[in-house]
Amino acid sequence: MIRLVLLRLSAFVLTLFAASVVLFITINVLPGSAAKAALGIDATAQAIQRFEAQNGLDRPLFVQYLDWLGRVFQGDFGKSFQNGVAVGPELLKRLPVTLELAVLAFIIANLIAVPLGAWAARRHQRATDRSVSFLATILGSIPNFWLATLLVLIFTLKLRWLPPGGFTPLSVNPWLNLRQMIMPALSLGLVSSALLIRIMRASMLEVLSTDYIRTASAKGAGGMVVVFRHAMRNALIPYLNVAAVEFGFLFGSVVVIEDIFLLPGVGSFVLVGIINRDYPVLLSAALAITVFVLTVNLVVDLAASLLDPRQVKARNA
Template sequence: MGLYLFQRFILLLATLAFASIVVFGVLEILPGNAAQVMLGASATPETVAALAHKLGLDQGVIVRYAAWIGGVLRGDFGLSYAYDSPIGPLIAERLAVSAPLALLAMLITTAVALAAGVFAAQRRGKSGDVAVMAASQIGLAVPNFWFAILLVLVFAVHWRLAPSGGFPGWEAGLGRALGALILPALALGLVQAAVLTRVTRSALLDVLNEDFIRTARAKGLSRRATLWRHALPNALTPILTIMGLQFANLIAGAIVVEYVFTLPGLGRLVFQSIANRDLLVVEDCVMLLVAIVIGVNFFVDIACAAIDPRLRRRAA
C-alpha cells in the first residue's frame, strides 16, 4: 500500500505541475488586453502602457508564470484587477456557496442512484428494472438548466415551497441558506443520479454473476443479504470512480445552474472574470478547480485500492 500511495502522490504532483502550465499558457494566448479593457476604448496608448506596467503585464511569460505559481504556493493569489481586492478572500466567499451546493447535490445523487441502481439490479428484466432504466435515460437527456427552470416554476412559482433564486448568506441562518440551495442541488443531483444509477446497476449485475455470490446463496444466505453484504461492497470500485468524477464536475460545472438561481458561486466568478479580462482571477479559479478534480481523483484511487487489494498488487 505504501508503494501505491507514493506512486499516486508523485503522479498527483506531476499532474498539478503540468496543469498549471496548460492553464497559464491557454489564458495567455487569449486575445485582448486587460489594461485596455479596464481603461476603456478611449484610453490613450500611453495610459494603457502605464497601467500594463503597473500590473506587470509587460513582463516576460516565464517571469509572470513564476510569479503567479510562486504566489499560489505561498497562499498569495494576487489582486483582482476588476474587483480591486485580494483574490483569496474573493474565491473563499464564492467557494462557500459552490462547495456546500456540490456536497448537497452529491448527497442527493448518491442516495437516489444507489437506491435506484440496487432496486433495478434486484429486478433485472422485470418492470421495475425497465422503469428505472427509462427514468435514467430521460435524466441523461434532460439539460441541467431546463430542469432547473422547471423546478423554479413548480416549487417556487406555483407551490411557493422554496425561493426562486438568490442566496441570503450563511449568516442568515442554516435553514435559510440550505433552503436557497435545495432547488439548485436537486437540479444538479437528480441529473447526475441518472448516470450513477446505470453504473451502479451494471456493476452489481457483473458481481452477481460471480462464483462467490452463487456460493453465498448456496450456503443459505438470503438474496437481500447477499446483495448488501457481498455484491455491493465488491461493486464499489467503479461506483466510487464515477462518484469522484461527478463531485468534481458538480463544483466545476455548476455555472449554468448558478446563473438560473442567481447564486454567487465560483462558476459565476469565473464567467464574470473572463468577461472583465481579469485573467489572474481566472487563472486562480481554474487552477483551484483543476486541483479539486485531481485531488478528488487521488482520494478515490486510494479508496478503491483500500477496497480492492488487486489494485495495490498491480503497483508492486
Template structure:
C-alpha cells in the same frame, strides 16, 4: 500500500504542474499581451504600460510563471483588476457557497442513485427494473438548466415554497441557507443521480454473474444476503469513479445553475470575470478548480485501495 501512495502522490504533483503550465500559457501567453486583451484595442499606450507594471507583465514568461505559482503556494492570488480587491478573499467568499452546494447535490445524488440502482439490479428484467431505467434515461436526457427553470416555475413562482434565486447567507441560519440551496442542489443532483444509478445497476449485474457470487449462493446465502455481503463491495470501484467525477463536475461545472439561481458562487465569479476580461481572477479560480478536481481523483484512487486490497500490492 506505501508504494501505491507514493505513486499517486507523484502523479498528483505532475498533474498540478502540467495543469498550471497549460492555464498560464493559455491565458497569459497565447492571447499575446494580457494588458491589451484586458483593456481592449482602443487603450492608450501609457495606460497599457501602467497596467503591465501593476500586473508584473514586464518580466520574462518564466519569471511571470514562477511568480504566479509562488503566489498560489502561499495563498496570494493577486488583486482583481475589475473589483480592486484580493482574489483570495473573493474566492473564499464564493467557495462557501459553491462547496456546500456541490456536497449537497452529491449527497442527494448518492441517496437517490444507490437505492435505485440496487433495486433495479436485484430485479433485472422486471417492470421495476424497466421503470427505473426509463426514469434514469429521462433524467440523463433533460438538460439541467431547463429542469432548473422548470423547478423555479413550479416551486418558487407557483407554489412559493422556495425563493426563485439568491442566497440568504449562512448568518441567517443553517436551515435558511440550505433552503436557498435546495432547488439548485436538486437541479444539479437529479441528472447526476440518473447516471450514477445506471452505473450502479450495470456494475452490480456484472458482479452478480461472477463465480464467487454463485459460490456464496451455494453456501446457503439468499440473493439479498449475497448482494449485501459480497456484491456491493466489489461493485463499488466504477461507482466511486463516477462519484469522484460528479463531485468535480458539481464544483467546477455549476456555472449555468449558479447563473439561473443568481448564486454568488465560484461558477458565477468565473462567468463574470470572463465577461469583464479579468484574467487575474480567471486563471486563479480555474487553477483552484483544477486543483480540486485533481485532489478528488487522488482521493478516489486511495478509496480504490481501501475497497479493493488487491490494488495495494500493485507495482
C-alpha cells in the same frame, strides 16, 4: 500502503503542475484584451500600454507564468484587474458556497443512483430494469440550467414554496440555507445521477454474475442480503472511481447554476472573470477547482484501494 500513497501523491503533484501550465496558457491566449476590459472601450493606446506594463502583461508568457507560480506558492493570488480587490480572500469567502452546493448535489445524486442502480441490476431484463434505464436516459438528456429554470417556475412562481435564489450561511439560518440551496442542488444532482445509475447498475451486474454470489444464493441467502451484504462492497469499487470524477464535474459545472440562483460562489466568480477578462480571478478560481477535483480523486482512489479485497489480502500476506 505507504508506497501506494507516495505514488499517488507524486502523480497528484505532477498532474497539478501540468494543469496549472495548461490553465495559464489557455487563459492568456484566448482572444480579447484584459486591459481593454478593465479600462473600457475608450481607453487610449498609451493607457493600455501602461496597464499591461503595471500588471506584467507585456512580458513573455513563460516569465509571466513563473512569476504567477512563485506568488501562488507564497499565498498571493494577485488582485482583480477590475476593482483591485485581493483575489485570495475573496476566493476563500466564496469556496464554502460552492462546496456546499456540490456536496448537496452529490448526496442527492448518490441517494438516487446507488439504490436504483442496484435494484435495476437485481431485476435485470425485467420491467424494473427497463424503467430505471429509461429514467437514467431521461435525466441524462436534461440540461441542468433548463431543469433549474423549471424548478424555479414550479416551486417559486407556481407553488411559492421556495425562494428564487440568494444565499444565507448555514451557521446563520440552517433552515433558510436549505430552502435556498435545495433547488440548485437538485438541478445538478438529478442530472448527475443519470451516469451514476448506469455505472452502479453495470458494476452490480458484473458482481452478481460472479461465483461467490451464486454460491451465497445457493446457500439460501435472500436477495437483499446478497445485494447489500455480499455484492455491494465490490460493486462500489469501480463506482467510487467514476463518482469521484463526477463530483469533480459537479464542482466545476456550477457556473451557470450559481448565476441562475444568485449564489456568491466560485462559479459566479469564474463567470465574472470570463466576462471581464480578469486573469487573476480566472486563474485563481480555475486552479482552486482543479486542486479540489484532484484531491477528491486522490482520496477516492486510496479509498477504493482499501476496499479492494485483492489489495487487502496482498497487504495482509
